[in-house]
Amino acid sequence: MLPVHAREQWRSASAASVWLRPDDWYHPAVDAVLEALLAGADPVPAAGRLGEVRSECGVGIGESIDDLACLYRSLRLEGPSLDVVRALCDGWAAAQDAVPVNAQCVDPETGLPTVEYLRVRLAETYGVAARRGERAGDRHALLVVDVAVGMRDPWARIARSAVVGQALVQSYGDGQPMASLGEGVFLLLVERDAELGTRATALRDRLTSHARRLGVETLVRQPPRVWVESLPPTHARLVELLSHLAR
Numbered sequence: 041m042l043p044v045h046a047r048e049q050w051r052s053a054s055a056a057s058v059w060l061r062p063d064d065w066y067h068p069a070v071d072a073v074l075e076a077l078l079a080g081a082d083p084v085p086a087a088g089r090l091g092e093v094r095s096e097c098g099v100g101i102g103e104s105i106d107d108l109a110c111l112y113r114s115l116r117l118e119g120p121s122l123d124v125v126r127a128l129c130d131g132w133a134a135a136q137d138a139v140p141v142n143a144q145c146v147d148p149e150t151g152l153p154t155v156e157y158l159r160v161r162l163a164e165t166y167g168v169a170a171r172r173g174e175r176a177g178d179r180h181a182l183l184v185v186d187v188a189v190g191m192r193d194p195w196a197r198i199a200r201s202a203v204v205g206q207a208l209v210q211s212y213g214d215g216q217p218m219a220s221l222g223e224g225v226f227l228l229l230v231e232r233d234a235e236l237g238t239r240a241t242a243l244r245d246r247l248t249s250h251a252r253r254l255g256v257e258t259l260v261r262q263p264p265r266v267w268v269e270s271l272p273p274t275h276a277r278l279v280e281l282l283s284h285l286a287r
């Protein structure tokens with residue numbers, strides 16, 4: 041019989057740190073993962089089912105991975121292993137594939153705004169600068185993050201996207217114009233100020249430590265590449281730059 045206290049330890053750890061809506065945390069799928077770990081059985085099949093359930097309930101992949109990590113910490117276990125993370129991501133992605141595609145402003149893999157939304161914000165930045173009689177690059181710049189390691193497995197891309205998306209939000213907060221360009225490249229529209237370089241360095245360190253904490257450091261370039269890119273003088277040149285950065 042599943043020890044109730046073990047489930048509640050997991051729930052409490054998750055609710056206190058990563059879970060956004062405590063009331064929707066429980067599903068019978070969590071018991072299956074917990075039972076497998078407590079019995080010393082293979083948790084991979086149960087992790088795949090948990091990923092499906094989380095996706096179907098609208099939980100982002102980043103939140104799902106963090107929740108799984110909370111389980112292992114609550115049981116004082118090392119992990120989760122890459123095989124378990126992979127199963128969770130595969131299940132999550134399979135459920136996403138079954139959902140009709142709708143226009144939205146948030147990318148479910150990263151939890152970040154979509155690149156289309158970022159393009160709108162960039163166009164607005166150029167428009168505001170023009171009305172002020174300035175260049176867009178006078179007050180703003182692009183912060184480019186490249187964590188690519190040449191992998192092709194969909195689950196690995198999903199896990200990497202989630203880890204980087206979380207680190208970006210933790211570093212810059214909700215509402216910051218940023219998005220994934222694909223293939224491990226992420227882009228932020230940032231203000232030019234005295235803290236720009238310091239924050240870029242802190243972001244690189246956060247990316248490294250966050251990936252290590254979740255056990256997916258092999259999916260992220262070590263160290264991540266983070267650099268400041270000046271905004272081109274015209275919006276047309278910006279479009280060319282984005283195409284180049286997206287490879």
